Amino acid sequence: MSEDSLYLNVTVPDGFDGEKLPVMVWFHGGGFAILTGNTKAFNNTSLPEEGVVVVTVNHRLGPLGYMAHPALTAESPDNTSGNYGQLDLVAALKWVRDNIEGFGGDPDNVTIFGESGGGGKVLSLINSPMASGLFHKAIVQSGMAGPDDVLMPVENLLAAEEADGIAVAEALGVQDADDVAAALRAIPWPQLVAAADGSGRAFSPNVDGVYMLDGIRDSFEAGRHNDVPVMAGANEGDTPALIDGLKWYMPWMADNSEADAFVYVFDHLPDNWSSQGSLAYHGAELVYVFDYPGSFLSHYLLGLTGLEDPVGGDTPTPQGFAMNHPGWNPNDVSVTDSMRAMWTNFARTGNPSIEGLEWPAYTSENDTYLRITQQPMVETGLNDAFP
Structure with a gap:
């Protein structure tokens, strides 16, 4: 592990030989930090x-990816600091633009998608002039936090x-150094990360006048955002901040975009867990x-499921x-088949509708979303969509 972390993984369909394929670039979650x-x-x-061609991205995180400081701003030719992790993502998208055709991908049909903090990265790129033209569709999975959220302001x-x-420099005892930037760079990165974690500060993309010119709502209302089709949603039992954020974002995002928006509520778990x-x-x-x-195991160990561990104790x-065990049966196979088809059809065409299921675009007037279950259903009333 080091600051040398900008790497991509590219997976292509086996044996495909034909027209250029849609490209889906994935940004992982973890609150911009992990x-x-x-x-x-x-x-x-x-x-x-x-x-589709799937590209997954690794990049700088935490203080190495997002920490700003007046000393770093002063030495920058753009008079900015922070946003390094997002600049990594811009560089990754430029690499995709310039190289993905060699992997069978279409550089003119790129969808960025991410979940949780990864969804926040997607939102940030929608709001960045530096990312203009580098992607053509966007999917935000449980990544819209409300206006009062601290982690994803x-x-x-x-x-x-x-x-x-x-605050981090003070915790490390270097804020009063003659050259604070040099003093920070002299500190081993694990010590810097530990101090940032201990400070209780959450690092995230900032409005610096270059990477981002304004807050995202102001950008949408001024027509300065990257106006591409968007698919966004949250899960039935998601965190309250992300549920509230979805409800808050969608009306004004849709009202201030020419491109379509599609909204979902994901509402499915395997039988054993849902029965509890x-x-x-x-x-x-x-x-x-x-x-x-296999991800169910990591979700369980991370304590995301909210289930009590039969062994006892506080740690799953x-x-x-x-x-x-959650189990996995034909119901789950049906859901994953539908979701993969919807996600990739959105990447292909900008519309996630599939055979037998017409998914209408969301507007503030129709307030329409898709509830994704074993039998997906079009519903209205996003404010009442969650328990």
Whole structure:
């Protein structure tokens, strides 16, 4: 692990020989601070078998990816700092533009998608002039936080991010150094990351006048955003902030875009867990989008499911997972088949409708969304869509 972290994984359909394929570029979650795009869950062959090229991205995270500081701003030719992780994503998209045709991909049909913090990365790129023309569609899975959220602020100004950087420098005892930037760089990166974690500060993309010119709502209302088709949603049992954020974002996003928006509520879990009263928790839809049931174990161990561990104690265990396995049956296969088809059809055409299911675009007037269950249903009333 190091700051040398900008790497891509590319998976293509086996044996495909024909017209250029849609490209789906995945940004992993983890609150801009943790996790990886390298897991087998995101790099298996199931999604590419739907006729798309899948690219997963690793990039700088946490303070190495997002911490700003007045000393770093002063030495920048653009008079900015932070946003390094997002600049990595811009560089990754430029690489896709310039090279993906060699892998059978279409550089003129690129969809960015991400979940949780990865959804926040997608939103940030929608709001960045530096990403203009580098993608053509966007999917935000459980990544819209409300206007009062701290982890993914709607308008995170450079000055606020600089204040967080000062707090880290003070914790490390270098804020009063003659050259604060040099003193920070001299600190081993694990110590820097530990100090940032201990500070309780959450680092995220900031409005610096270059990477982002304004808060995202102001950009939409001024028509300065990257106006591409968007698909967005949250899970039935998602975190309250992300449910509230979806409800808050969608009306004004749709009203201020020429391109279509499609909204979903994911509402499915395997029978064993749903029979215990568990709702589709934060991250549950990833199992079905990528068709990788092995992710249930990591979700269980991360405590996302909200289920009690049969072994007892405060920490979920592999033994408890084996005793309380979610199961996987034809109902789950049906859901993953539908979701992979919808996600890739959106990447292909800008419309996620599939045979036998017409998914209407959302507007603030029709307030229409798709509830994704074993039998997906078109419903209205997003404000009342969650328990």
